[in-house]
Amino acid sequence: MQTHYIDAGVNLTSSQYESEREDIVMRATQAGVVNMLLIGSNISDSQQSQLFAKQFGYVSTAGIHPHDAKDAPENYVKSIEKLLQHPEVVAVGECGLDFNRDFSPRSTQQKVCQQQLELARNAQVPVYLHERDAFDTMKSLLLETSVTGVLHCFTGNKDALSFYLEYGLYIGITGWVCDERRGAELQSLVPLIPDNKLLLETDAPYLLPRTLAPKPKSRRNEPAFIHEIANQVAKLRGQTVAHVAKLSQDNFERLFDKRHGT
Template sequence: MEHNFIDAGVNLTSPQYDDKRSDIVDRATAAGISNMLLIGSNMIDSQASLALAKKFNVVSTAGVHPHDAKDANSDFIRQIEGLLTHKEVVAIGECGLDFNRDFSPRDIQENILEQQLTLAKVTKMPVYLHERDAFSVMKAQLENTDVKGVLHCFTGGREALEFYLNYGLYIGITGWVCDERRGAELQALVPLIPDDKLLLETDAPYLLPRSLSPKPKSRRNEPMFIHEVANTVAQLRGQTIEHVAKLSVENFNRLFLAGQSR
């Protein structure tokens, strides 16, 4: 694999990867992946992601996912601030709203997100955002602050895409776009994303690209399959895979690594 890729979203702490993480990273490196963003979804997970980022010389996030919002300690913001002192931690999140599964009460989700958005504004750190079936509330929260970041694993409609782009967010595209069943709407929207706002991510071990052939026996996604996402995105945009890979790397570095002085 000659292309240089960055996977802008990997759940490397997942139990699905227990005892396999070094092999996962080795295969990613062999597939041309030069960096990965390891996702933290709560404080324990964020600390584990940081430890893995240090071990494998990649980067990570620190934050509280909406699914975990109900379990956030009262001092979670202070804990995030502590993690932000490490140069490997380049974004606040995964944070956001999920009204699809409602694993946490919606008012708690909103409160936990608001605190993280405020921290991002104060620290000028990017946010790593999650939104499912909660666009109107997410829109209102973003309009009340001024942050930079990415809408991770975007699966929304055109109105949402246009708002997030106008707001200035980057858009993360996963293997969802490779799904001929669920991904049709996203496939139609991918060409509308400007070159300077596109990020490629696997969200591994989830969202194994359905177009991948042959599929791994484990049915587990991993970063090495970023090329399948890139290939599908390139076809939809009428661009080469080389161009899509290059612009995604440039966008990742601009958003997360530019001016990194900590």
């Protein structure tokens, strides 16, 4: 019996998929992927993700990534609100803070993130959060409001994990956990995530699992490789792959059930 997976974070709008999105989706389906969350990182990207979600039967997010915060249009909050009216759009984001690359000024990142947190709270939808090297500031922003959601591609330390879990967020695990060079700390923390807070995501086309063999010639990640993340997480947690996949699917449906009716 084939194991079913969800991919809780896919950048299907990426130019890396430009000529073969239908093939990407077909391979994912063949690999047992039954749902995906298509990530929006700016307004046009969010609009395209919504259209792809409708086309392929998935769900999507709408928001402004911290990298794009400096270019957010003045009316972006209303644009996100409009997108949230579509049944496919189940979360605000990808929003958050990235003090690692600082593609947008930190003050701008904080303002845009805070506004999206307020929007998610008022609309009573989850947030899809990005945080890289910005835990203290993110913690302060979250403590000013009350939202549900997922900390996408978690790569923080034990203190950060403890806070996010106590706050009530789900934890998204990507192929970072398959990287023996920089994923060692994450590998030690994966067993500490409660069963009811775990989500698996590829963040494709990024973060190709280093344990994947053979690797695609393109060196590009895709949703069909979610099984590799599930395998690694299962090993670290002492659980079966089928169990981990089912946990992630159940959590995904619970988090986003207000919009897609599961």
